[in-house]
Amino acid sequence: MQELEIKGKKAKQAARFLNNADASAKNAVLTNSAKALLLQTDFILSENKKDLDSAEENGVKGALLDRLRLTSDRIEGMAKGLQQIALLEDPIGEVLSMKTRPNGLIIGKMRVPMGVIGIIYEARPNVTADAFGLCLKSGNATILRGGKEAINSNKAIVKVLQKAVAESGFPESCVQLVEDTSRESAVAMMKLNDYLDLLIPRGGAGLIQTVVKNSSVPVIETGVGNCHVFVDKEADFDKAIAITLNAKTQRPGVCNAAETLLVHKDIAKEFLPKMAEELAKKNVEMRGCPAVCSLVPQAIEATNEDWDTEYLDFILAMKVVDSASDAIEHIHQHGTMHSEAIITENYTTAQRFLKEVDAAAVYVNASTRFTDGEEFGFGAEIGISTQKLHARGPMGLVEMTSTKYIIYGNGQVR
C-alpha cells in the first residue's frame, strides 16, 4: 500500500532525528504542541462535528457517540496530558549497567528508542494526542491509524500537531496519520515490518485479537481482564468487603475491574451473606455456584460460561473454593493473566499467592483497580500489556524503549 510505504519511509527518517534529540528539545515540542491544540480548539471542534454528524446519521448513539465527541474541556485535557508528559523524566540514554570484562572491554546497556511505533485504535480521538506525546517523549516516531468514525477529528489533531512539531524544528513526520481507514490499510500496517519496530493495538478485544493473529510486526497485546478477588479463610472481612466492592463497582467498564469473587469454604457461610448485602446495595447482579446460591438468596445460578466472561458491568460471578490451591487453579484456568488479588492475613498464603499466580499484577489486600500507569507512578501509560514479552502490566515511557549494548574498547580482538 503506497500511503503506508511513503509514511513508513518518512517515519524511519524522523526516528533517526528523534534518536539524536535531547530531552529539552523534545519537551519544547510537547509544550508547543499543547499550546497549539488549545489555540486550534475551534478548528478541531468543527472537524469533530463532521464526525459526530455522520455518526448520528449512521445511527450511532450512547457511549460510542460519547467516545467520539470532543469538547473544549476534552481538548484542554489532551493539552494538559502533553504538558504532563513533558514533565516526566526522559528514559533515553540511561545506561542500565556498565561492567568491565576481564579483557578490559567496558560493556554497558543503554536505553534507546524503539524507532517507529504504529498504533491501531478505534473511535476515541484523544488517543491521537496521547499516543503522539508518549511516543515523542520516548524518542519514537509514530504512525497512527484511528477508526474511520473519527477520521476528520484525527486529521485535524494531527495537522495541528505536525505544524507545532515542524515549528519546533523537528520533522513533521514524527507523527503521521494513515488517512486510508479501509480494512486493507490496517492489514497492510500489520505487515509493515520494514518500517515499524512495534505495533500496539488499543481498543476492544476483537481489534486486539485481529492484530495479534495477523501481524508480522512485533505486537504488544493489551487489554482483556478477567480478574479475580480471592477471599481466603484468614481474610479480614472488612478489607475483603471494601476491596471486592471497589474492584467490582468503582468503574466496572475497565479491564482491571474484578469479574469473579472466589471465597474459601471455611468462611463462606459467615462471609457471603455480608458481602452479598453490600453488593446488593450497589445493584450488582450475583451469579453463583450452587454453594453460593444456597447461602445468598439474591444470587442466580452461574453457568460455566460465567467463569470466562469479562462482564465490564455490574455483574459478579461468585464461587466457593475448597482451598487456596483451588483458587489459584481456578484463576489459571479462567483468568486472563491481568490482575489478581488475595485477601488474607496469613503470611505464608499471601507469599504463596504472589509467587504462584501468573498474572501481570498480583495483589495482597488491595483492589485490582490499581493496575494502571498513573497509580503505579509512571505518570502516563500507553496501555496495559497482558503478554509476557517485553512489557507486562501498565506500560509507561520506559516500556516504549529498547536497549543497545555500547562497548568501549582499546584495541581488543578475539
Next chain:
Amino acid sequence: MQELEIKGKKAKQAARFLNNADASAKNAVLTNSAKALLLQTDFILSENKKDLDSAEENGVKGALLDRLRLTSDRIEGMAKGLQQIALLEDPIGEVLSMKTRPNGLIIGKMRVPMGVIGIIYEARPNVTADAFGLCLKSGNATILRGGKEAINSNKAIVKVLQKAVAESGFPESCVQLVEDTSRESAVAMMKLNDYLDLLIPRGGAGLIQTVVKNSSVPVIETGVGNCHVFVDKEADFDKAIAITLNAKTQRPGVCNAAETLLVHKDIAKEFLPKMAEELAKKNVEMRGCPAVCSLVPQAIEATNEDWDTEYLDFILAMKVVDSASDAIEHIHQHGTMHSEAIITENYTTAQRFLKEVDAAAVYVNASTRFTDGEEFGFGAEIGISTQKLHARGPMGLVEMTSTKYIIYGNGQVR
C-alpha cells in the same frame, strides 16, 4: 494439529510446576541430565548413526553432514554445557525494584519465567540439550522442533533428558520434542498461541524470516549480521588493522563477523594499502568502491549488491566515505542492526558513533566478534536478537524471563 495440542497442554502444566521450583531443585535436574547424557552416549550415537546414514543416502555431505554428526566428544560437550548452566545464577524471583506509593501500596517488579518457550531449529542435534538446559534453568518448559534430518538423534536425546527429569521429580514434559517434522508441524507451532509464550527460531536466514512472517506467537528474531568496521580519520592504524583482520577472518562464518570496511577519505591513501597487504596475507577477497580500487591493486570492483551481502566468507566489501556522518548513513542503509564498530582516537566522534548508530552492539576500538553471550559474561546464550522488542543482542538466561508486578497492600481501594 493433535500432537502439538497435547504437548502444548502438558507443557503448560510443566510450566506451572517450574514456576514454583527453586534453584537447587532445577540445578539437580541439570546435573542429573548431564550424567544421563554421558551414560547414554552409546545409545545416542547409535541413533545418530541412523540420521547420518540416511543423510548420506540423500547425498548430504561436507559442513551439513558435520553439523549433524555427534561424537562422544560432542556429547561430553553437551553434558558440560548443562553442568555450566547449573552453575549460573538463577534469574527467577529477583525483585527488580520495590517502591512504596503515597497510598502505602508497596509495588515491586519480580522476574518470573516466560512459561512455555518453543524452539524451531535445523540440523544441529546439540541445540536440543542446550535449549533444554537454558529453558529449564530460567523456569520455562520447552517444546523443541528440530529438523527432520536429525529426528532420530533428537528423539534419543530428549528421551534421555525426559527420563533424567522425571527421575529428579520434575514432570518429564518440561522438555518435549515435536516428532512430526513435516512443514505443517512448523506452521502449527507458529500459531500455537494458546500454549506458547515465545517462539525462538535458530538457524539460517530463510528459517528465521519464515517464522517472523508467519508466527502469531511472539517471536524473537535472531541472526543475520551485515556488520561494519569504520576506520575514522583519527584511527590508530595498528588497532584498525588488527580489529579489521580479526572481525573478518577469525571466524568468517558467524553473524558477528564484519562484512564491510568503511574508511575515512582523509586517511584512505595511507591506510588502505597497509590494510590490503594484511588482508591479502589471509587470502581475503577484496571488493571495493572505485576509490578503493584505485588505491588497492588486489581489489575488484564492488557492485551495489555487495553492500547488502552477508558473505560469511573470506570476502570483504570496502568503501571510502567522506565523513563519520557518511559512515553512519551507510551503516543505517545497509546494516542489519547487529554489531558495528568505529576505530578512532577522537573522543567526540566515538561518543557520537555510540549514540547515533542503531544496532544491538556498538563498539569503539574493538572487534565486532565480541557480540556473544559468553564474551559479554552471560555464561551461555540462546541466540543473538536483532529485534528491538524484549531482548536485543546476546540473550542469556535473563532474556528468557518475563516480569510481574507484586503488590503488598493493607486494604487499599481506589
